[in-house]
Amino acid sequence: MKTASKVYTALIFVFLFAPIAILLVFSFNEAKSLSVFSGFSLKWYNELFHDDTTLQSVRNTLVLAVAAMVISTVMGTAASVGILRLRSRWLRAALNTATDIPMTNPDIITGISLMLMFVFAGRLLGLANSLSFWTMLIAHVTFCLPYVILQVLPRLRQMDPSLPEAAMDLGCTPLRAFFKVTVPEILPGVLTGAIMAFTMSLDDFVISYFTAGAGFQTLPIRIYSMTKKTVTPKMYALATLIFFVILALLLISNLTDRDEKKK
Numbered sequence: 001m002k003t004a005s006k007v008y009t010a011l012i013f014v015f016l017f018a019p020i021a022i023l024l025v026f027s028f029n030e031a032k033s034l035s036v037f038s039g040f041s042l043k044w045y046n047e048l049f050h051d052d053t054t055l056q057s058v059r060n061t062l063v064l065a066v067a068a069m070v071i072s073t074v075m076g077t078a079a080s081v082g083i084l085r086l087r088s089r090w091l092r093a094a095l096n097t098a099t100d101i102p103m104t105n106p107d108i109i110t111g112i113s114l115m116l117m118f119v120f121a122g123r124l125l126g127l128a129n130s131l132s133f134w135t136m137l138i139a140h141v142t143f144c145l146p147y148v149i150l151q152v153l154p155r156l157r158q159m160d161p162s163l164p165e166a167a168m169d170l171g172c173t174p175l176r177a178f179f180k181v182t183v184p185e186i187l188p189g190v191l192t193g194a195i196m197a198f199t200m201s202l203d204d205f206v207i208s209y210f211t212a213g214a215g216f217q218t219l220p221i222r223i224y225s226m227t228k229k230t231v232t233p234k235m236y237a238l239a240t241l242i243f244f245v246i247l248a249l250l251l252i253s254n255l256t257d258r259d260e261k262k263k
Helices: 002-026 043-048 052-085 089-104 107-125 133-158 162-169 174-203 206-211 219-227 234-262
Strands: none
Touching: 002 234, 043 234, 052 089, 052 133, 052 174, 052 219, 052 234, 089 133, 107 133, 107 206, 133 174, 133 206, 162 174, 174 234, 206 219, 219 234
């Protein structure tokens, strides 16, 4: 049974990571072929850094992801504190259910409903363009927020509630006690939630596609537009860079959690 379980686990990892390994290897391929490795080259990385349209879409994606991460982290942390302090069990259950809806709802339903809402609001306000960077930002915060709450709320429940009370007994205001006592205690959860929000925003295509304005194109939308013609290997190079950035963020998150467990 042990041998079978090891083989099964190995097959799962091969199935999950073989496509990524192929992508990494062929991003250094001299030719365009995805079946023959003709030689090691940084040609596609060089072309990537000279493609102004793709680099602009990368900048747009990073700006959007960072903004969504910051807003959803602040709002998610505040919402977690509010949910924890609710006295009504039924109201707390209703808010937890409402928090789970954006995660369980299909992306296409969320994207279409948000698009209709933005267009409706834009018509009421008399705006020439109902969709813009700001509509995308609101949409990204909407689906990133539950992931932050999901990470921060368990940390708050694990924390000893007498710690901030002791700080206030010693003269701290409630706000000062929150930043001096509560925030350091829940910081690993906040960081994990922020990283998840960043990666979810960076990865999103469906919701971005429905809520994007004409003058703002993210990287997933840029890659989708390229599939109508051909995806050049410089996209493999870009995917490789993004993979290592996300891998570094996950390592930081895991190391933070490990240090917290040791403490």
